[in-house]
Amino acid sequence: GAGxxxxxxxxxxxxxxxxxxxxxxxxxxxxxxxxxxxxxxGPEFLTYFQNEAQLDKSGLPSDRFFAERPEGSVSTLKxxxxxxxxxxxxxxxxxxxxxATNEKLFFGSGTQLSVL
Amino acid sequence: xxxxxxxxxPLSVPEGAIASLNCTYSDRVSQSFFWYRQYxxxxxxxxxxxxxxxxxxxxxxxxxxxxxxQYVSLLIRDSQPSDSATxxxxxxxxxxxxxxxxxxxxxxxxxx
Numbered sequence: 001g002a003g004x005x006x007x008x009x010x011x012x013x014x015x016x017x018x019x020x021x022x023x024x025x026x027x028x029x030x031x032x033x034x035x036x037x038x039x040x041x042g043p044e045f046l047t048y049f050q051n052e053a054q055l056d057k058s059g060l061p062s063d064r065f066f067a068e069r070p071e072g073s074v075s076t077l078k079x080x081x082x083x084x085x086x087x088x089x090x091x092x093x094x095x096x097x098x099x100a101t102n103e104k105l106f107f108g109s110g111t112q113l114s115v116l
Numbered sequence: 117x118x119x120x121x122x123x124x125x126p127l128s129v130p131e132g133a134i135a136s137l138n139c140t141y142s143d144r145v146s147q148s149f150f151w152y153r154q155y156x157x158x159x160x161x162x163x164x165x166x167x168x169x170x171x172x173x174x175x176x177x178x179x180x181x182x183x184x185x186q187y188v189s190l191l192i193r194d195s196q197p198s199d200s201a202t203x204x205x206x207x208x209x210x211x212x213x214x215x216x217x218x219x220x221x222x223x224x225x226x227x228x
Contacts, residue, residue, distance in 0.1 A: 107159035
């Protein structure tokens with residue numbers, strides 16, 4: 001595709017429900033990032049992948065959050081037993097190569113998660 | 117202390133004025149600095165990057181970097197109502213690869 005694609009665009013979950021958010025990066029992009037953005041805040045880093053390797057998951061808020069990118073392309077962010085504080089926009093971004101410090105990020109449209 | 121600090125604003129300037137946005141960062145070894153613009157309900161988009169001390173100009177935008185002071189700024193000349201958005205300062209940090217850390221953003225309103 002031409003850009004980073006995320007689905008679903010909106011997700012409403014009941015507290016305690018599991019959710020899965022999908023990100024399809026730009027073809028050929030090596031690096032993939034997940035960010036969480038609360039209303040009125042900047043994107044907060046969650047985790048990133050270089051190909052299929054998860055190099056940094058220090059931003060995941062709890063063990064309820066899990067991300068994978070098994071074939072080095074599509075990634076899924078899974079949140080188990082959702083809580084109200086998980087309500088946010090989840091942004092996925094990709095870039096060509098994380099070994100180059102000047103690489104910019106290309107963002108998807110995000111998934112807005114609302115936990116009731 | 118947050119790794120990237122910005123004044124959340126809002127910053128309000130009249131049309132045609134210069135808007136000045138500021139950012140400080142805590143990691144002295146950071147090498148790459150970015151300004152992203154985010155319209156309400158949209159995703160961030162890159163507008164400027166800067167890697168060396170000094171100024172970098174691109175159209176109406178000028179990014180300024182002072183590594184000794186750990187300070188980055190963005191000037192927007194001849195501000196237009198369409199510049200009204202949140203401006204996110206971002207810094208790359210090395211953790212096995214480079215990850216991008218964002219500030220909370222400064223909201224800018226340009227009044228017609």
